[in-house]
Amino acid sequence: NAGVTQTPKFRVLKTGQSMTLLCAQDMNHEYMYWYRQDPGMGLRLIHYSVGEGTTAKGEVPDGYNVSRLKKQNFLLGLESAAPSQTSVYFCASSYKGHTQYFGPGTRLTVL
Amino acid sequence: KNQVEQSPQSLIILEGKNCTLQCNYTVSPFSNLRWYKQDTGRGPVSLTIMTFSENTKSNGRYTATLDADTKQSSLHITASQLSDSASYICVVSPGSNYQLIWGAGTKLIIKP
Numbered sequence: 001n002a003g004v005t006q007t008p009k010f011r012v013l014k015t016g017q018s019m020t021l022l023c024a025q026d027m028n029h030e031y032m033y034w035y036r037q038d039p040g041m042g043l044r045l046i047h048y049s050v051g052e053g054t055t056a057k058g059e060v061p062d063g064y065n066v067s068r069l070k071k072q073n074f075l076l077g078l079e080s081a082a083p084s085q086t087s088v089y090f091c092a093s094s095y096k097g098h099t100q101y102f103g104p105g106t107r108l109t110v111l
Numbered sequence: 112k113n114q115v116e117q118s119p120q121s122l123i124i125l126e127g128k129n130c131t132l133q134c135n136y137t138v139s140p141f142s143n144l145r146w147y148k149q150d151t152g153r154g155p156v157s158l159t160i161m162t163f164s165e166n167t168k169s170n171g172r173y174t175a176t177l178d179a180d181t182k183q184s185s186l187h188i189t190a191s192q193l194s195d196s197a198s199y200i201c202v203v204s205p206g207s208n209y210q211l212i213w214g215a216g217t218k219l220i221i222k223p
Contacts, residue, residue: 004154033209042115042200042213043155050209058209090154097207099145102154 001026004103006091012109013081021076021106023091029101031094032074033058034066036087037105043090049074081110113138115203115214123220128191132217134184134201145202146175146186149216155200158186188219196221 004025013019023032030051035043045058049068063085065077074093078085086109092100115136124130136144143162147155159168159175161184167176172189188195198216205212 031209040215042202042215043211044213045209045211048209056209092154097204099157099160100211102156104154105152 003027004091004093004101006089006103006106008106009104010107012111013078014111015082017081018077018079019081019108020078021089021091021108023074023076023093023103024072025074025091025093025101026072027093027095027101028071029093029095030071031096031100032068033092033094033100034064034074034076035090035092036060037090038087046076046089081108083110086110113203113205113212115201115212117199117201117214117217119217120215121218121220123222124191126191126193126221126223130188130191130219132186132188132199132201132219134186134214136182136184136201136203136212136214138182138203138205138212140205141179141182142204142206144175144177144184145204145211146173146184147200147202149198149200151197158199191221193221193223195219 033048034046047066052071089106091103094100145160146158149155174187200216201214
């Protein structure tokens, strides 16, 4: 089992550009999450999904959109990237409220 | 405001020594407390999860304790190894998996 995978691993964008981060899990988990991690701060939840076709806002949703068209995939979109979105993005999945399993992260730099 | 504070921010110890990391939280209501290990450049990996009624839980050389009355938890690492070098993150759940309160972590460096 691959667990949780994320693509790409690294990306550099210019201000105003758009991109999509892909998360895939092969554990048949219902719940999936997108977090961002910034230096000196705890992980912050951007959006989450409790099942295929459902999404909800987390703590810091502004500037991001998500989609969960298939149970195993959770996409995070940045429509118009800003320097404040420079961060490391982690995807996670879980069986309902149990332990979350994380992907390896995507390091995004917005110039 | 729900908060999780960890101390120290960073810690350097020699290989083979023991250490204890601290976590204080002001989260209400309380459902469970988790410790994660995050290697540099990797995603967090779960070490332990404790509910209100559990005082201690072990995972190999890692032992977590919880005092729900004082809202404190600690993670004790025994006989440290070089592979223990990582950030250790304390996470408190007030009841749902999408409301986790994450600490900023303690960066632990093990020197040979």
